[in-house]
Amino acid sequence: MSETDFLPTEERSLCDRFIREGHIIAPAENRAALDRIRSLIAEEASAWLGLLPPDDPDSFLNGIAERVPVEKLNAFRLHVIGTLNATSWLRSAYYAIARRTLETVVGNELCMQRRVNLSIQLPDDDSSLLPIHADVWSGDSPFEVVLWIPLVDCYRSKSMFLLPPAVTARLQQEMHRYADHGAEAMFSDFEADLAWMEVPYGSFLLFNQNLPHGNRVNREAQARWTMNCRFKGVFTPYAxxxxxxxxxPITLRAASRIGLDYRYPEGFEE
Structure with a gap:
């Protein structure tokens, strides 16, 4: 340990794990906030379909392919996500689901993406695929992390994959090979090294978006519903x-607010 590393042992261990593994999967730190968000989504989804709110949101969301055909999926998703982001308490509830982990891994003066994203992937649907990529390759700051929250159990092809940090370091040295071959060739070459995230409902995934990640066709019998949102330290570099x-900004502390508002006295001549 460095002589200037003052982090408590538990926090240092969590940070080291995030650096080493590239992600953290943990139970929701505020389960009531998660359940409230899922209930809102289920209610809005059922309203779009002209139905009463479901008694069992889990079964309703998992079985949405029986009610929404692929050709109507995007209109359906846009309705739900629009209502979601128009809800005043959404972002504070989303943050509460992983507040302590975010503060440990990222910092206690955070900024948050202004809109939470929602993804719905129906079984055997190839219209919602995200090829292997790292967000930092296309204009995101390397200081950002993604908080990915499932609304149903996510596993195998019903989830997302992440390339571990050690393998990513090797890929970085070989990136030039894919300039003319694209993401599918990259996926094929590194498929055996990919880690598929198993994240049950009631848990969250915080991951390093500098690592290659993506999804494939959902070959499971039920639909995937997930949310994602970016966080970073307010005073870290932007892209x-x-x-x-x-x-x-969502958690500015007093000294930062004072410093940002301070103006030097005027009227003196040099």
Whole structure:
């Protein structure tokens, strides 16, 4: 341990694990907040279908392919996500689901993406695929992390994959090989090394978006529903996604607020 590393042992261990493994899967730190979000989504989904709110949100969401055909999926998703992001308490509830882990891994002065994303992947549907990629390759800051939260149990092809840090280091040295071959060739070459995230409902996944990740066709019998949102330290460097446009501060401390508001006295001549 460095002589200037003052983190408590438990926090240092969590940070070391995030660096080593590239992700953390843990139970929701505020289960009531998660359940409230899922209930809202189930209610809005059923309203779009002209149905009463479901008594069993889990079965309703898992079986949504029986009610929504692929050709109507995007309109359905946009309705639900629009209502979701228009809800005043959504982002604070989302943050509460992993607040302590975010503070340990990222920092206690955070900014958060202004809109939470929602993904729905029906069984055997190839219209919602995310090829292997790392967000930092396309204009995201390397200081960002993604908080990925399932609304149903996610496993195998009903989940997402992540390339571990040690293997990513090897890929970085070989990236030039894929300039003319694309993401599918990269996936094929590294498929055996991919880690598929198993995240049951009631848990969250926090992952390093500098690592290659993505999804494939959902070959399971039920639909995948997941949310994702980015967080970073307010005072860490930005890339294409700017503060005030894409990100918004959510946990500024008193000294930072004072410093940002301070103006030197005027009227003196040099």
């Amino acid at each position: 294409d996604k700017k503060l005030g446009e894409f990100f918004e």
